[in-house]
Structure formats: C-alpha cells, structure tokens
Amino acid sequence: MRTFAGQGWASLKDQFYVIILLFIYRLLWGYCLYRLVKSVVIPLLMRFPDPAPSELSRLLYFFEGEMALEGGGILNHYVWVLLGLLVLRMMLTPLIRAGIYYNLHREAEGERGLFWFQGMRRFWKPVTLFYLLELILLLAPAGWLLPKMLQPLMLAVRDPAALLEPALWLAAWVFYAWLIRLILLxxxxxxxxxxxxxxxxxxxxxxxxKAMSLSLLIGGSGALMLLLLSGLSLWWAGLAGLILHQASYFVQSLFQLWGITSQYQVWKAGSRQH
Known part of the structure; x- marks a missing residue:
C-alpha cells in the first residue's frame, strides 16, 4: 500500500498543473455560490426593520416574505440559477476526469506535456457515459432508503437512540457509493x-x-487536513482565516488527485500481470 501511495505521490509532480487548474475551478465555483447566496441574503437583511422591530413590523416582514414566495417569481429565478449551475458542473466533471485519466496514461508511457486538454477531446464521450451511470447507481437506492430512514428520524426527536438505525443505513450507502465509484474508476x-x-x-x-487501504489512508489524511484548515480559519478570523479557507481548495484538489494517481498505480501494476 505504501508503495502505491508513494508512486502516486511521485506522479503528482507531473500533474501539478492539473492541481492548479482544479484549484482555480473550485475557487471559481465557490465564488459563484458565494455571489448567489449574497444576492439572496443581503436584500433580505436590508429589508429587515431597523431599529429593533416591534411585533407588528416583524409580522409584516415575514408576511411580505411569504407573499413573495407565493408569487413564485423570486423563488423560480434562484431555482433556475441553481439548476443551471448544477448542469454546468455536471458537464464539466466528465471533461476534467477525461483529461486526468489520459494524462496519467501518457505519463506512464514516459511522455511529458499538457495532455489534459487532449484527453478532454478524445474521451469526453465515454467518460460522460460513465459519469451518468455513476449518478444513476448512486441515486437509485434513494427511493428505497429514504422512506426507511424517515420514520426513525422522526422518532429521534423524542428518542435519540432511534438515530442508530438511519446512521447504519447511511453508513451502508456511503460504503456502497465508494465501492461503485471505485469500480467505475x-x-x-x-x-x-x-x-x-x-x-x-x-x-x-x-x-x-489495497484499493480500500489507499482510500482510507489518503482520504483520511485529506479529511484531517481540511478539518485542521477549517478550524484554523475560524480561529484566525480576518485575512489569515480567508487565506487558510482558500488554501483548503488547493488541499482538496491535491488529495483528490493523489487518490486517483495512487489507484492508477494499483491498476497499472495489476494490468501488467495479465
């Protein structure tokens, strides 16, 4: 396991520009979501009665919000914006994956260069099909799983011990999702x-x-790093906290690509044996 993790880490030096591109992609995605949330929250806060509202002004504020939601115009606008962003992300994800996989193959053959964009052009169709298959397989159990979890969650309001059953179902779904993604990878x-x-x-x-051990090692290390950065960004509020928060996008991209390159080393070693 350590050998494959080390080989995957060594492979990152040839994928560093991909890490930078993933970092920029996540940074822009986070900025778009921030602007969307800000465009919703700030106008609502600006309309909140000031100075401190009386009971009547507070009721009028909530009544106005209810009327706006019933009208549907504002709500529909932001729903369509969110759907548009979701579709855009679903379109970009297979392109990014196709570029990464092709880049790994070229690197394994001893070639060096910017093969990421070539991989997008050559393999975006099959990788998109795999991505759609992944979404279908991951969401398929939801129709059966959610009703089984709903009743225990409602009972948990009075009896916290009832959370054990939905927690087990959720853990099973997480393992199933990880297994599906690993096989498809x-x-x-x-x-x-x-x-x-x-x-x-x-x-x-x-x-x-080996694959499971690598996922636990790299995924666990990445999760700990992200938790550490999140905690430090909350502790050091201000510019330092902002920089640490933005750095988490880079760390996330780094560990995600490290996980892929390490699994690729396992696949490559296994392929050579046949």
Missing part, C-alpha cells in the same frame, strides 16, 4: 487505455484490499 482507466472493461472490474475486486 478502474473501468475508466481501462476504457481510456484501450483495455477491456470486464478485466478492470476483476482487477479491482482482486486488489480490493
């Missing part, structure tokens, strides 16, 4: 390299222990 490695997809599934299952 190996399938995409094979598809973008021209190898068989079924072989990739068997390879993933054969090296499941």
């Amino acid at each position: 190996y399938m995409q490695f094979s598809r973008t390299s021209g190898n068989g997809i079924l072989q990739a599934v068997l390879l993933c299952l054969r090296h499941f222990g």
Whole structure:
C-alpha cells in the first residue's frame, strides 16, 4: 500500500498543473455560490426593520416574505440559477476526469506535456457515459432508503437512540457509493487505455484490499487536513482565516488527485500481470 501511495505521490509532480487548474475551478465555483447566496441574503437583511422591530413590523416582514414566495417569481429565478449551475458542473466533471485519466496514461508511457486538454477531446464521450451511470447507481437506492430512514428520524426527536438505525443505513450507502465509484474508476482507466472493461472490474475486486487501504489512508489524511484548515480559519478570523479557507481548495484538489494517481498505480501494476 505504501508503495502505491508513494508512486502516486511521485506522479503528482507531473500533474501539478492539473492541481492548479482544479484549484482555480473550485475557487471559481465557490465564488459563484458565494455571489448567489449574497444576492439572496443581503436584500433580505436590508429589508429587515431597523431599529429593533416591534411585533407588528416583524409580522409584516415575514408576511411580505411569504407573499413573495407565493408569487413564485423570486423563488423560480434562484431555482433556475441553481439548476443551471448544477448542469454546468455536471458537464464539466466528465471533461476534467477525461483529461486526468489520459494524462496519467501518457505519463506512464514516459511522455511529458499538457495532455489534459487532449484527453478532454478524445474521451469526453465515454467518460460522460460513465459519469451518468455513476449518478444513476448512486441515486437509485434513494427511493428505497429514504422512506426507511424517515420514520426513525422522526422518532429521534423524542428518542435519540432511534438515530442508530438511519446512521447504519447511511453508513451502508456511503460504503456502497465508494465501492461503485471505485469500480467505475478502474473501468475508466481501462476504457481510456484501450483495455477491456470486464478485466478492470476483476482487477479491482482482486486488489480490493489495497484499493480500500489507499482510500482510507489518503482520504483520511485529506479529511484531517481540511478539518485542521477549517478550524484554523475560524480561529484566525480576518485575512489569515480567508487565506487558510482558500488554501483548503488547493488541499482538496491535491488529495483528490493523489487518490486517483495512487489507484492508477494499483491498476497499472495489476494490468501488467495479465
């Protein structure tokens, strides 16, 4: 496991420009969400009665908000904006993944260069299909799982012990989602390299222990780093906190790509054995 993690880390030096691009992408995405939330919250706060409202002015404020929501104009506008951002993200995600996978293949062959954009052009279609399949498989259990979790969650208001059952269901869904994404990741490695997809599934299952250990090691380390940065940004409010918060986007991109490059090393080693 340490060998694959080390090889994946060494591979990052050839993927550093990808980390920078992912960092900029996440930074811009966060900024867009910030501007959207600000455009909603600030006008609402500006309309709140000042000085301190009386009971009547507070009721009028909430009544005005209720009337605005019932009118549907404001709500529909922001719903469509959110849907537009979601669709845009769904369109960009397969492109980013296709570029990363192709870049890894070229690096493994000893080539150096900016292959990320070439990978987008060559493999955006199959990677998009895999992405849609991933979404379907991840969301499919929701129709069965949510009703089973709803009643225990309602009972948890009076009995906190009732949270145990939905927590177990949630943990099972998280493990299922991780397994699906892992198998599809190996399938995409094979598809973008021209190898068989079924072989990739068997390879993933054969090296499941290594893959799981890598995910726990790298994912856990990344989560700890993000928690540390979040805590420090709250502790050091001001410019230092803002810089630390923005740095979390870079750390997230770094560990995400490290996880992919490490899993790629497992896939590459397994492929050479066949």
